[in-house]
Amino acid sequence: HEVGIEGQSSQQALEKLTFEGAVTRYPEGLPDDVAKTLRHELGLIESLEYAPYFLTVNSIVAFARSRGILCQGRGSAANSAVCFVLGITSIDPGRNDLLFERFVSQERKEPPDIDVDFEHERREEVLQYLYDKYGRERAGMTGVVITYRSRSAVRDVGKALGFSLDRVDALAKQVDGHAVDDLLPQRCREVGIDPETPLGQRLVYLVNELLGFPRHLSQHVGGMVMTQGPLCELAPIENAAMPGRTVIEWDKNDLDELGILKVDCLALGMLTAIRKCFDLIRQHHGRDLTLATVPAEDPVVYDMICEADTIGVFQIESRAQISMLPRLRPRCYYDLVIEVAIVRPGPIQGDMVHPYLRRRCGEEVPEYPSEAIRQVLHKTLGVPLFQEQAMRLAVVAAGFTPGEADQLRRAMGAWRKTGVIEKFRVKLMEGMKANGLPDKFAEQVFHQIKGFGEYGFPESHAASFALLVYVSAWLKRYYPAAFCASLINSQPMGFYAPAQLIRDARDHDVEVLPADVNESGWDCGMQSVECRVQSEEIADLKNEFPSPLSQISNLKSQITPHSTLCTLHSDLPCLSPAPSPQPLVPSLRLGLRLISGLPESAARAIEEARKTGRFTSLDDFVRRTGLGQPIVAKLAQADCFGSLELDRRKALWQALGQEKKKQPRPLFENVEEEEPAAELPAMSLPEQVFADYRTLGLSLKAHPISFFRQELQELRVTPAKRLLDMPDGRFLRVAGIILLRQRPSTAKGITFVTMEDETGIVNLVVKQQIWEQFYTVARKSAAWIVHGRLERREKVIHVLVSRIEDLSAKIGDLRTKSRDFR
Incomplete structure (x- = not known):
């Protein structure tokens, strides 16, 4: 692992970096309680000899930041004040009452596990940095055992039994991707396989038998191991399918059992989008933002969230979350922590959602059988929404030792394995009974804890995600054009396709301009246009595209417009904490990345050629870019030559003629050829819209x-x-x-x-x-x-x-x- 600063031990180096970071985090002076917490954590880290591990993670995060890669630690690491002041995490555990012992414990003696999210498009830079720094003999990705699911089971069993590949493929596409239901025989009949024949019966039986059985070893999504000595002396290593990677042929759980430290370098699309949005805001609004400097606790942002106006917002854009938001009505950061955690299988299966909502609305009063239980559950109104609360309940209500509570945590973490928590039932029930708790309360607590076996969030994990929820919501509220462009430029990610993101942006007063060879790059961008009242034509188009979220609430009209549009609506107050509106309103210009089948290299060639001036004709475009007829035709089909006064048909006609001009004709090489302009009928509006959808997946003209x-x-x-x-x-x-x-x-x-x-x-x-x-x-x-x-x-x-x-x-x-x- 990472060695200390020259002349200092790893522990001394960590302490030095910690208190240097504390000065940055607390510029007005280090509070006494924070200093005490830091000394406590450093003492525990020293006794367990984990300082090299913290230095290793710190060096990874420092590398990412030096390259401008947005990153944030999450999970149990968010419980650590040391991680916070080092900049590994963004959540102050003191403000959120998060316990360090959930992360590192003297009694548990379990290696710490720090998860760090990086921009999904640039995470490979971080992984290659680790390989370069430690060498492939000392660094490798952890493996993970992939088990059979329904489609892989159907494909492998079908091939083994000799069914034709086309029927096997058709059957695999018909079944659910995660589980085989009782209708598998019916699915077989739909593709021409008789499930009543001996071979058909064997197919159905073996597919069900294989579910959950190990199929092959793959690489973990982000687990990296770095060692002091050669990895090959500890574990077998193989080359990964992806070039430039090597994988340890052990499951990640095997590493945990052996006490081998690992770092999870994970990819998160929203970090990519946020960083790109920050870049656009800096370029077009002159405002330099970071995760730490986005204005906190803005009531206008919470107004938007309460109205479920959250398309594109991290973690709260799904159908379930959009339905929950008007009922929970978050008004502060900790409400977002709860919002992130409550719409999960664990709380839902444990029947925790409705009791919490009733208590939050004042329809029901929380009851606590003891003061100790109140201390555990008061923040969530008597309902255990987080894994940490379930662990604490096991200790204070059922007499579990911290070690036994950690075993319960592991059982809750194994949410894919049903029935794991059931083995704790007797001890939990007897323990609560011995502490004088009513049987009804004991049954309720066990039912809630059992719910976590279907996947629930740790509070520290939800706290880290809640920060990104707020930041993305703030960006959507005050910079909708930049936010929409960034989401599209970071695809694939999120729930919604570009068509829905653009429609939502237009509903937030964003003017969206079409892709054009004289204006667009590969990415969607911002283009300043004169601040003016929209024309009747644009207003008519907007009437065709009202709020996609109007079905959720008819209160949307009460939300004030984006601050930079306040000059267009002088009768409405500007509640934004952003600077005064600028004289130019940035519009969203669609990028060439939206064109189906267009390679990025073509867009880069267009951008490079445009540096010497705008294109004046299609012939000029072809001559300066050097692009071939198939690429030019794609651009024409996408209606990207509007600035050259060429509609889709005229541009495509000229594009198809470019290849003819390139054919050698030596007898006529000195003859200037003037091809007469073709009189082509204009496309109807339906034809234009359908052509837009075929090439771009969306249309700005109509639906x-x-x-x-x-x-x-x-x-x-x-x-x-x-x-x-x-x-x-x-x-x-x-x-x-x-x-x-x-x-x-x-x-x-x-x-x-x-x-x-x-x-x-x-x-x-x-x-x-x-x-x-x-x-x-x-x-x-x-x-x-x-x-x-x-x-x-x-x-x-x-x-x-x-x-x-x-x-x-x-x-x-x-x-x-x-x-x-x-």
Whole structure:
């Protein structure tokens, strides 16, 4: 591991760096309680000889920051004041009442495990730094055992039994990606395999038998091991499939058992987006921001969060979170910590969500059987929402030793392995009974702890994520154009595709400009335009694209506009703490990265050629960029030559003619050829929109569903925006493009679907019976007509689906593939 500063031991070097960092973290002076905490932690680190490990992690973070790579520690490391002052984590554990012993304990003697998130596009730089610094003989990634899931089991068993590859592939695509349900025989019939034959019966049996069985060894998502001596003397090593990496042929859990220290260097897309957003804000607004300098506890930001206006915001943009926000109504940072943790399988399965919400709303009074239990649960109103609380309850209520409580923590961490927590039942129940606690309370506590076996968050983990929740929400509120551009430039990440992110940005008064060879780079960017009232044409387009979140709350109009647009709305107060509005309003310019099939090298060639001036014609563009006809044709199909006064058809016609000009014709080499301009009919608006979707996956002109509205009205289909005015229980029909399909493991087979038409978004709830009845359409169709019943629950509106019809034929081959999650 990392050696100390020359002439100093590792412990001395760590203490020096710690107190130097404390001066930076506490510029007004180090509080006595923080100094005491630091000395306590350093003493424990010294007794356990962990100083080299802390220095190693510190050097990794220092390298990342020296390269401008945004990073943040999370997990149990957020419990450490030492990690905070070193800059490894961003959360002050003293302010959030986080215990260092959750991270490092004298009794537990378990090696510390520091997780650090890095920008997902630049994490490889950090990994290669470690390989370069320690050498491949001393550094390697940890392995992880990959077990069979339904699709891999179907593929391997099907091949082994001799079924044709096309049928095996079709069956694998039909089954759920995570588990095999009782309908596997039916899925077999759908692809032409008879499950009643001996071979078919064997297929069904063996697929179920293989689930959870080890399949192969892969590399862990981010675990790195660095050793003092050669790794090959400790463990077997192999080359990874990815070039430049080597992997230890041991599972990460094996390393924990052997006490080998590792660092988890993880990738997080939101850090990439935030760093890119900071860069755009610095370039176009002249404001230099960091995670630490974003203004804290802004009530306007919390207003936006309470209205569930959170598309693109880290961790709180899912359907479940958007439904929870108007009920929980976060008003401070710790509310965000709870928000991050409460929408998880553990609290949901442990029936902790509704009791907490009732108590938060004053409908129920928390009751504590003892003062010790009140000390553990008072922050969460008597409901254990975090793993740490479950551990403390086991100690104070059931008499567990800290070591036994740590075993319980490990059991909660093994959330994929069902039944692990059950073995603690007797000891927990008997311990609580011995302490005089009522049987009802004991049963309730065990049920809640058992819920954590389905995955729950540690408080320190939720605290680290809550910071990114707030920062991303603040950026969305005050710099929506930069935030949207950064999200798109960081794809793939998050729940929403670029089309929905752009639609949401336009709803926040962001003018979005089309991709153009004279204006666009590879990435989406910012372009300053004169501050003016929007034209009637733009206003009409905005009327076609109202708030996608209007179904959640009709209070959205109360939110004040972005501070830089206050001059356009002088009758509205500017509540933003940001500087005074600038005379130029940055618009969002779409980047060439959105064009299907366009390589980044082509965009870079365009940017380089444009340094000598704007392109004046398509011939000038081709001559200066040197791009071939296929690339030019892609740009033409994406309507990127608007600044040259060429529409899509004219540009494509000229692009196709470029190849002809390049063919050698020596007899006519001195003859100037003037090709007459072709008179091509203009494309209709529907043709333009469908062409936009085919090439870009979105359109700034209109929504595809709008062209079928008359036909849908004849079918009595209701536009999404009209759901706001309809009563609970109304039976209706809605139609649109499918954006998201999400099937949480805790939802008892329910699938949550988000559908979009030209007027807004509709949230659908599809029960398992309906999903199975319309299985093929439900899983594969890009657009639906839905029959169902409107339901209103605390400002949240959704449609309970009773029938699904396929609308895909209407929209053709648009690039509208939904994002499906489990």
